[in-house]
Amino acid sequence: MDSYYRHHVFFCLNQREKGAERPSCANCGSQEMQEYAKKRVKELGLAGAGKVRVNKAGCLDRCEEGPVVVVYPEGTWYTYVDKNDIDEIVESHLRDGQVVERLRI
Template sequence: MSSYYKHHVFFCLNEREEKASRPSCARRDAQAMQEYAKKRIKSLGLSGKGEVRINKAGCLDRCEEAPVLVVYPEGIWYTYIDKSDIDEIIDSHFVKGQPVERLMI
């Protein structure tokens, strides 16, 4: 059985209260990065059937490494800081097929 998408990406967008004991992805710009990734994938023509799907997710329970995203079917987890990290993941992993080791968790 094969995956419906070549890469299915889930961005954690969970938000906790500011004084919570664990960090949350939403407080580290995850929503903006998810939206950016979705637009970039579309602009590259990679959003069609069988290609790359960018989705929102609730808590993925990797809070201490926030913000995080996970790529299936590979099960590769990434952390990121800004658009340049998202661009590197897209350009290397999704376009060239080479996961970005420096951002993997």
């Protein structure tokens, strides 16, 4: 059976209180980056059935490497710092099919 989406992208948006034992992706701006990625995917005409879906997720349990995003069906994990990193993931991986090795975890 084929996947409904060519790429299904999950951004960890887990929020912990500052000072918690483990870090939290939400404290690193993951909400803003998820919204930005979703916008970029739409702008590039990549959104929709058979294409790309960008979703929010709870804790993906890679807290020390965060903020994190995972792309399925490949199961490619990335970290990112800013919108330039998100652009590179969207354009290189989601549009062109090339894993962004410098951001891969």
